[in-house]
Amino acid sequence: MAIVRDLFKYNAGFRVGAILLLIVALLAVLSLVSPYAPGDRRVVPKDRPPSVQYLLGTNSLGQDVFWLLTFAIRNSLLISGLAVLIGRSIGVLLGSFSGYVGSLVDRALSSLADAFIVIPRLPLLMLISFILKGQVTVLSLALLLGLLDWAWPSKRYRSQILSLREEEFTKTAVFSGMSTLKIILREHFPFLLPFLLADMVSGFMWAVGMEITLSILGLSDLSTPTVGTMIYWAQYYQALLARRFWWLLAPIGASVLIVVGFYLVSTSLTEYLDPRTRLKRIQIGG
Amino acid sequence: MSLLKRYVVPRLLQWVVVVVTGVTIAFVVPRLLPTDPVEMTLNRVGTFQFMDPQAVESFKSALEELYGLRGTLPQQYLGYWRRLLTGDLGPSLGAFPTPVATIIRNGLPWTVGLLSCTAVTGWLVGIILGVLAGCSPRSLWSQLLDKAFITIMPIPYPILALVLVMLFCYYIPIFPMVGGASGQPALRLSYLGSIVQHAFLPALSLIVGGTAFRFIMAKALASTTVSSDYVQFARMAGVSRRNIILRYVLKNTMLPQITDLGLTLGTVFEGALITEMVFGYPGIGYSLYTAILQADFNLMLGITLFSIVGIATAALLVDLSYPLFDPRIRYT
Numbered sequence: 001m002a003i004v005r006d007l008f009k010y011n012a013g014f015r016v017g018a019i020l021l022l023i024v025a026l027l028a029v030l031s032l033v034s035p036y037a038p039g040d041r042r043v044v045p046k047d048r049p050p051s052v053q054y055l056l057g058t059n060s061l062g063q064d065v066f067w068l069l070t071f072a073i074r075n076s077l078l079i080s081g082l083a084v085l086i087g088r089s090i091g092v093l094l095g096s097f098s099g100y101v102g103s104l105v106d107r108a109l110s111s112l113a114d115a116f117i118v119i120p121r122l123p124l125l126m127l128i129s130f131i132l133k134g135q136v137t138v139l140s141l142a143l144l145l146g147l148l149d150w151a152w153p154s155k156r157y158r159s160q161i162l163s164l165r166e167e168e169f170t171k172t173a174v175f176s177g178m179s180t181l182k183i184i185l186r187e188h189f190p191f192l193l194p195f196l197l198a199d200m201v202s203g204f205m206w207a208v209g210m211e212i213t214l215s216i217l218g219l220s221d222l223s224t225p226t227v228g229t230m231i232y233w234a235q236y237y238q239a240l241l242a243r244r245f246w247w248l249l250a251p252i253g254a255s256v257l258i259v260v261g262f263y264l265v266s267t268s269l270t271e272y273l274d275p276r277t278r279l280k281r282i283q284i285g286g
Numbered sequence: 287m288s289l290l291k292r293y294v295v296p297r298l299l300q301w302v303v304v305v306v307t308g309v310t311i312a313f314v315v316p317r318l319l320p321t322d323p324v325e326m327t328l329n330r331v332g333t334f335q336f337m338d339p340q341a342v343e344s345f346k347s348a349l350e351e352l353y354g355l356r357g358t359l360p361q362q363y364l365g366y367w368r369r370l371l372t373g374d375l376g377p378s379l380g381a382f383p384t385p386v387a388t389i390i391r392n393g394l395p396w397t398v399g400l401l402s403c404t405a406v407t408g409w410l411v412g413i414i415l416g417v418l419a420g421c422s423p424r425s426l427w428s429q430l431l432d433k434a435f436i437t438i439m440p441i442p443y444p445i446l447a448l449v450l451v452m453l454f455c456y457y458i459p460i461f462p463m464v465g466g467a468s469g470q471p472a473l474r475l476s477y478l479g480s481i482v483q484h485a486f487l488p489a490l491s492l493i494v495g496g497t498a499f500r501f502i503m504a505k506a507l508a509s510t511t512v513s514s515d516y517v518q519f520a521r522m523a524g525v526s527r528r529n530i531i532l533r534y535v536l537k538n539t540m541l542p543q544i545t546d547l548g549l550t551l552g553t554v555f556e557g558a559l560i561t562e563m564v565f566g567y568p569g570i571g572y573s574l575y576t577a578i579l580q581a582d583f584n585l586m587l588g589i590t591l592f593s594i595v596g597i598a599t600a601a602l603l604v605d606l607s608y609p610l611f612d613p614r615i616r617y618t
Contacts, residue, residue: 013436111299111300111303112303112307114300114303114304115300115303115304115307115308116307117549117552118304118548118549118551118552118597118598118601119304119307119308119311119552119594119597119598120552120553120555120556120593120594120597121552121556122556122559122560123556123559123574123586123589123590123593123594124308124311124312124315124590124594126574126578126586126590127312127315127316127586127587127590128315128316128319130578130583130586131315131316131319131323131326131583132319135320205440205442208442209442209443209444212442212444212445213442213443213444213560216444216563217563217575217578218578219578231444231448240451240452240456241456245452248448248452252445252448252449255441255442255445256441256445259440259441259442260436260437260440260441262440263436263439263440264436267436
């Protein structure tokens with residue numbers, strides 16, 4: 001808690017990022033008290049510009065853009081969060097497995113990971129969700145994104161573990177009779193934590209972007225409001241030609257808030273957690 | 287000889303692994319999913335016209351033949367590779383009977399042209415700006431650039447493209463909305479000019495995205511290089527600032543960026559696909575978009591396979607050119 005307070009006080013990037021994320025979180029929580037259900041249509045007058053009664057205006061489907069946005073943010077965060085969890089679990093497991101076991105297993109897993117890094121994922125995602133058309137749900141979209149996003153993290157953890165294995169303290173632990181599992185959890189995991197954090201944020205941003213891309217193309221679950229499907233429907237009803245900019249600007253603004261907020265918080269946190277910059281800070285202070 | 291064995295052969299093997307993995311995923315996944323592409327295509331055709339049962343049967347078997355769904359799984363897999371290696375991707379269903387290979391060939395020059403210009407420009411501009419900013423981190427312009435790029439970098443690419451379309455096609459309509467060129471193809475100034483005019487906005491969106499990423503990476507690399515011992519020494523020895531930046535910092539910053547270029551080609555390519563869809567640019571990405579709209583499974587599969595092989599090959603070429611830039615690989 002003290003760390004968060006200090007970062008908030010002294011690091012401008014962290015401050016801006018944290019405020020942006022607070023706004024996003026607040027909007028997502030507001031979806032719980034929305035007067036409408038997420039699927040409601042034709043409940044308010046159509047195509048009204050932003051006003052006191054309708055904060056962000058209403059759209060051609062008769063939905064209140066502000067309350068729709070709260071649902072959209074919640075669902076987008078949910079999809080990306082799940083995708084990150086799935087992708088990182090696979091990545092951490094495979095990466096540490098190949099790092100600890102080594103030899104042939106390591107070589108096979110590493111080249112598979114390299115292959116997944118080079119392969120363009122968007123056409124594959126499009127092919128899969130195209131075949132699944134109409135059956136994509138929030139959960140399956142998250143699963144799909146997670147299954148395609150484990151290669152980078154796995155590669156990173158593998159190289160980290162390879163270097164950790166050679167450290168002096170690992171040998172000390174082994175010779176003093178610590179079990180392998182304990183070494184991994186107690187001695188090595190703390191070193192992986194900063195990487196995991198930075199990595200989760202970049203995975204999160206990728207998932208947000210992919211959800212938006214697939215939805216704009218009409219390849220996701222179009223009846224669930226997400227940031228991407230809001231853009232899809234706005235485009236579908238020609239919001240731009242009809243100059244209903246509020247309908248399109250709301251999801252665009254929300255996506256920018258989400259990604260910039262996460263990015264700023266993660267860079268300032270990694271900077272803080274990185275042992276090298278920490279040393280520098282201590283020297284300056286002392 | 288030793289360079290060949292130590293560096294070139296493993297890269298070639300890696301290329302084979304990438305292509306086999308990608309192509310195999312594209313083979314396995316459609317077979318694992320509950321929906322059947324043959325049924326889907328049949329339904330799509332069936333909604334427009336009445337067909338008697340016999341015609342449906344023969345159409346179905348023709349489709350199974352086309353998608354390589356005949357015989358046992360290993361047989362299917364072998365047939366799939368055979369068709370891929372002979373470049374026979376079957377006809378497009380949306381633009382029947384144009385072969386998928388022809389559609390790809392028509393779109394390819396547009397995509398490759400747009401992609402290569404923007405990738406190289408964004409890469410170079412990002413590195414140059416990043417190195418300059420890393421060398422003078424306290425100046426006002428470097429701080430401003432830093433803030434701007436940090437905001438732009440994480441924004442999902444389609445959002446960036448949409449905002450540019452909103453600004454420059456609707457509110458300040460100075461650029462055309464769709465197409466790759468206007469008028470008859472000829473080596474005339476007006477035609478070439480129209481190509482540039484149509485490509486400007488898509489290119490701009492790709493360059494801005496690419497530059498932001500490179501800038502942040504190059505700046506971080508340059509600022510560690512600047513504080514390294516040999517640069518400090520050169521400065522004390524009286525080497526001019528220009529020489530330090532060009533010969534010491536820039537050169538050392540370029541190397542990791544070249545490795546990274548190979549790895550991020552896939553991402554850049556994805557960006558180009560989205561650009562073409564948003565801007566209606568007549569390349570492969572636009573064909574992919576029409577394939578989605580027309581439920582053209584064959585064209586989608588063809589473009590997916592083609593892009594996997596294409597990107598793997600491009601990444602291989604970048605990797606193979608690496609020894610030209612890095613003497614450590616050449617001589618050890």
